[in-house]
Amino acid sequence: MTDQERQQILDEEHLRLLRIGYLVAGGIDAVLALFPLIYVAMGLFFALGGLPTTGSPNEPNPAFIGAFFVLFGGAMSLFFAIGAGFKFAASRAIGRRRSWALCLVAAAVSCISIPWGTVLGVFTFMVLGRASVMAQFGSGEVMLPPPVTPNSDEFPSDEVAR
Secondary structure: OOHHHHHHHHHHHHHHHHHHHHHHHHHHHHHHOOOOHHHHHHHHHHHOOOOOOOOOOOOOOHHHHHHHHHHHHHHHHHHHHHHHHHHHHHHHHHHHOOOHHHHHHHHHHHOOOOOHHHHHHHHHHHHHOOHHHHHHOOOHHHHOOOOOOOOOOOOOOHHHHO
16 A cells, blocks of 8 residues: 555544534534524513513613523524534535535634634544545645746845855
8 A cells, every 4th residue: 555545544533523523513513503592582471561570770671681581591592502513514516526625614603612613623634634634525726836947137145245
């Protein structure tokens, strides 16, 4: 077995593990997106007059507090749902070897989820940064800088410079 074949097998295995990692992380984010909906339900209960008021002037308005709970819960649920969708998209892109940049952005976003998301993101950067993996995504020639060849006019040879 040549070194190139060995590297290809290693790349395939690492990409398979990254895909599984993004599926699991996306599933966790999808489940976490359901928990803030409790705040939305409580907020709707407050806002729609589910609590009796005593009518004292110093008492806070339950409708205002309910609206705050609805906005907070809705924003948190949306945040986790977008993260889940993003991670599922990254998993699909890794499986199809498409959207290299999407995978890198998903890795950066997953670094927010300490500690496991950070590990997943760092490993993604390590694997997708390899030239052999970039070539699989079809971006090897785009991401690598072209070789610099000195021009004889710009860089005089040592003999001329002396």
